[in-house]
Amino acid sequence: MELLTEVAIDAKGRIMLPVEMRKELLKRGANKLSLKVKMDEKGIEIIATPITMKTFSIRLVLKNELGALAKLFSMMSEIGLRIVDATVETLGGGESLKCFMIVATQQKVVSRDLLEKLLSWELIREVQLISGE
Numbered sequence: 001m002e003l004l005t006e007v008a009i010d011a012k013g014r015i016m017l018p019v020e021m022r023k024e025l026l027k028r029g030a031n032k033l034s035l036k037v038k039m040d041e042k043g044i045e046i047i048a049t050p051i052t053m054k055t056f057s058i059r060l061v062l063k064n065e066l067g068a069l070a071k072l073f074s075m076m077s078e079i080g081l082r083i084v085d086a087t088v089e090t091l092g093g094g095e096s097l098k099c100f101m102i103v104a105t106q107q108k109v110v111s112r113d114l115l116e117k118l119l120s121w122e123l124i125r126e127v128q129l130i131s132g133e
Contacts, residue, residue: 034084034102053104057130060099062123081105
């Protein structure tokens with residue numbers, strides 16, 4: 001299914017999706033969307049990813065070594081975390097990587113045990129839970 005439509009942005013900056021799109025998202029179990037906005041000289045592109053799991057935002061600082069992100073993503077997958085979106089930047093002249101991620105999980109509660117498990121990995125230097133449902 002592909003829908004192309006024009007939407008309005010109200011005075012508060014809210015974007016209202018047409019009813020057909022909302023119904024289709026709800027039918028597929030998506031009660032949230034992750035929005036990524038790409039802006040450049042050509043224009044603005046908004047990419048929406050439906051989210052059907054519990055989500056939270058997390059900030060990590062990790063050692064910048066060969067394959068660090070691949071290792072991180074693999075480890076997170078092993079404990080049941082799905083990365084919905086991520087941004088990464090280097091810190092300290094390239095010694096560390098700072099990752100901000102929106103993460104989804106089937107777990108009902110994001111527990112302290114989960115954060116402690118992340119911190120126990122040698123690769124990770126710092127973990128901060130930013131927000132959750």
